[in-house]
Amino acid sequence: MISKKMENMTANSSAIRAMFEEGNRLAKIYGSENVYDFSLGNPNVPAPESIKKAIIDIVNEENPLVLHGYTNSNAGYMEVREAVAASLNKRFGTNFEGKNITMTVGAAGGLNVALKTLLDPGDEVIVFAPYFGEYRSYVNNFDGVIVEISPNTDNFQPKLDEFEAKLTAKTKAVIVNTPNNPTGVVYSEETIKKLAAVMEAKQEEYGHEIYLISDEPYRELAYDGVEVPYLTKYYANTIVCYSYSKSLSLPGERIGYLVIPDEAADSETVILAANVANRILGFVNAPTLQQKVVERCLEEETDISYYDRNRETLYKGLTGCGFECIKPEGAFYLFMKSPVANEKEFCSAAKELNILIVPGSSFGCPGYVRIAYCVAYETIVNALPKFKELAERYF
Helix, strand or coil: CCCHHHHHHHHCCCHHHHHHHHHHHHHHHHCHHHCEECCCCCCCCCCCHHHHHHHHHHHHHCCHHHHCCCCCCCCCCHHHHHHHHHHHHHHHCCCCCHHHEEEECHHHHHHHHHHHHHCCCCCEEEEECCCCCHHHHHHHHCCCEEEEECCCCCCCCCCHHHHHHHCCCCEEEEEEECCCCCCCCCCCHHHHHHHHHHHHHHHHHHCCCCEEEEECCCCCCECCCCCCCCHHHCCCCEEEEEECCCCCCCHHHCCEEEECCCCCCCHHHHHHHHHHHHHHCCCCCCCHHHHHHHHHCCCCCCCCHHHHHHHHHHHHHHHHHCCCECCCCECCEEEEECCCCCHHHHHHHHHHCCEECEEHHHHCCCCEEEEECCCCHHHHHHHHHHHHHHHCCCC
16 A cells, blocks of 8 residues: 555646657557657757767776765765856856755756755745646655745746735745746746845745745756846845756756855755755765766757757747747747637647647646647647647637
8 A cells, every 4th residue: 555645646647747658659559750749848959979978988987986886975076066166156156166066866856855955844835837747746745835826827927926925934945947847938037036035025024044946957948048047146045956957958867956055044054954865865966977977068058049940930830820828938848828728628639639738737827738849840840730720620
């Protein structure tokens, strides 16, 4: 008999994964070229050649007993952490040191480490809808309570008035994800400044820290010169969760890091607790080979031109069919309004044409669907006539 908590989690397992598995099933029936799978944020751009070279060189050069062994610290190799800190300082004008970096098993591992570090049972964690649905499970892992801020469907910037009203003495953390999954929206500097001011005031009112957790796997994927604010510069009690899954197309390698700045309250204790959490959650340390790989590839720039072409083609094609959607500023998702109130019905209608999209209710925003455009360009081009056929059923 599994635990009661897992019974609930299993019953509400990821709709994204379920749709992805459905895509594999349909591909076997109709052929992969006739299935238009926009379900999963799995990068379609290969990892840079420098990644392959780094892997080969490291395996040939390093002592295998050291390379494949435990790291001295659960936070990872110090030389890697120092290199990450130096890269961030160069890019964002920060003042991090190696001690401020904890290498993690991707951003998801980092989020779980951060939440394990911070939460007591019953503590509240605020999220802004639409948001990555796994946040619910991550918070539930540590008996925290998710508090949702309803979506602002005008521009998908956070509703700061509702945010201020829902901050309570039980609030321990706030999660932001920008560029955002599923909307592709980048939270503006004005939004971040206002959000930080609200949090500062509430910290003073309640007499305890409220942490801002910035989930940043899509930081490098921003279009049209849009700037993505670096949040430690706006709010002292910020913890950054970063992943190389999207920027270097390494989702399966599970490598990322946490940033815990000196400016955060009681930072030394928080850093120590995060390192312990990294161990006791079973991660022990981030994958050692991949730590060494990203150290050598920190200056690698993400070529977003492929995703940008997909973005432009999909956005123009869908709006040309009559669908309503906001143009993404970052990431590789497009959030489209369903032409019927029940977006799950719309997803079912799309599946009849072998189009696989994810209902917005999975992200706390019913009435919308997410379309992941990190796919082959040909998939988008070939899918647009099917989207047109779908649109004709509603318009």
